[in-house]
Amino acid sequence: MKYLIDTHTHTLACNHAFSTLEENVAAAASKGIEILCFTEHGPKMPYAPPDWFYAELHRIPQVINDVRVLAGIEANITDEHGSTDIDNLSKKAIKFVIASLHKHTFRPGKENSETQALLNLLDNPFIDMLGHIDTPFFNIDYDAVIKKAAQTNTLIEFNNGSLHGVRRGGEHNMVKMAECCKKYNCLAAFGSDAHFSMDVGEFSTVAGILKEFAFPEELLINDKPDLFFDILKKNEKHI
Numbered sequence: 001m002k003y004l005i006d007t008h009t010h011t012l013a014c015n016h017a018f019s020t021l022e023e024n025v026a027a028a029a030s031k032g033i034e035i036l037c038f039t040e041h042g043p044k045m046p047y048a049p050p051d052w053f054y055a056e057l058h059r060i061p062q063v064i065n066d067v068r069v070l071a072g073i074e075a076n077i078t079d080e081h082g083s084t085d086i087d088n089l090s091k092k093a094i095k096f097v098i099a100s101l102h103k104h105t106f107r108p109g110k111e112n113s114e115t116q117a118l119l120n121l122l123d124n125p126f127i128d129m130l131g132h133i134d135t136p137f138f139n140i141d142y143d144a145v146i147k148k149a150a151q152t153n154t155l156i157e158f159n160n161g162s163l164h165g166v167r168r169g170g171e172h173n174m175v176k177m178a179e180c181c182k183k184y185n186c187l188a189a190f191g192s193d194a195h196f197s198m199d200v201g202e203f204s205t206v207a208g209i210l211k212e213f214a215f216p217e218e219l220l221i222n223d224k225p226d227l228f229f230d231i232l233k234k235n236e237k238h239i
Contacts, residue, residue: 001217001220001223003201003203003222003223004222004223005033005035005189005221006028006035006036006037006190006201006222007096007098007129007189007190007191007222008039008129008157008193009024009036009037009038009039009192009200010039010040010041010074010193011038015048016047017194018196019195021038021060021064022064024194025064025065025067025069026065026197027198027201028067028200029067033067034066034067034068035067035068035070036067036070036200037070037096038069038070038071039072039074039096039098040053040073040074041073041074042073042075042076043086044078044085044105045104045105054073054090055090057071057094070095070096071093071096072094072095072097073086073094073096073097073098075099075100076099076104076105077099077101077106077118078106080108080109080110080116081120082122082124084121092238094237095232095238096232098157099127099129100131101117101133101135101137108138112139114139115140115141118140119145122145122148122149123152125235127154128155128232128237129154129156130149130156131159131191133173134162134167134177135162135170135173136167142173143180146177149184149186150185150186150187153231155187155188155189155231156186156187156188156189157189157191158174158177159206160191160192160193160199160206161193162174163205165195174206174210181215181219186219187220187221187227188215188219188220189220189222190203190207190222
């Protein structure tokens with residue numbers, strides 16, 4: 001498979017990544033990535049950009065060095081009701097939304113609260129992808145969540161960065177996720193979660209896990225730009 005889309009990248013704007021957007025774009029172009037999603041953390045993440053940063057996303061050119069740049073956001077899920085820290089942001093310039101559970105912004109209040117948060121979140125038509133639900137820090141009912149994701153036009157992310165960074169230990173969860181995606185015919189995406197430009201478009205570790213599992217290529221959108229854009233349009237994005 002030739003990967004054309006990276007759905008999840010960060011820049012130094014989030015204060016814990018190390019490259020500029022232009023450096024990430026240059027890395028994407030060198031690897032044949034045609035669509036780069038620029039997905040900075042939502043404002044509740046410590047040291048993330050403030051609210052007004054996202055109101056200025058319209059200033060980013062849609063195409064840089066022949067790479068289509070989608071100005072997006074990685075929203076933080078904040079409670080078991082599925083609320084996020086972008087619920088009150090202006091969404092006009094946001095072209096792609098990942099919603100993720102992070103230890104810094106979500107504290108499980110009771111048993112199954114992580115699963116309940118994700119199930120409630122999936123009622124929000126503006127969410128395009130669930131980020132790194134492979135995380136070993138939370139207990140998630142993958143069957144219930146991925147079944148609903150398949151029904152609500154929401155991608156499931158297989159995050160290459162999870163296997164190298166702070167969320168190590170989620171390999172077995174990825175296998176469970178893959179099983180559920182196959183079971184419910186749920187579309188999925190590789191995301192590099194690059195925090196340094198050299199990692200843009202890097203999916204080799206997570207791709208190896210799914211290859212071992214014989215994951216159906218037709219469920220991955222990374223080589224299917226038209227399908228990807230169709231998903232975003234259905235989810236109320238102006239592409």
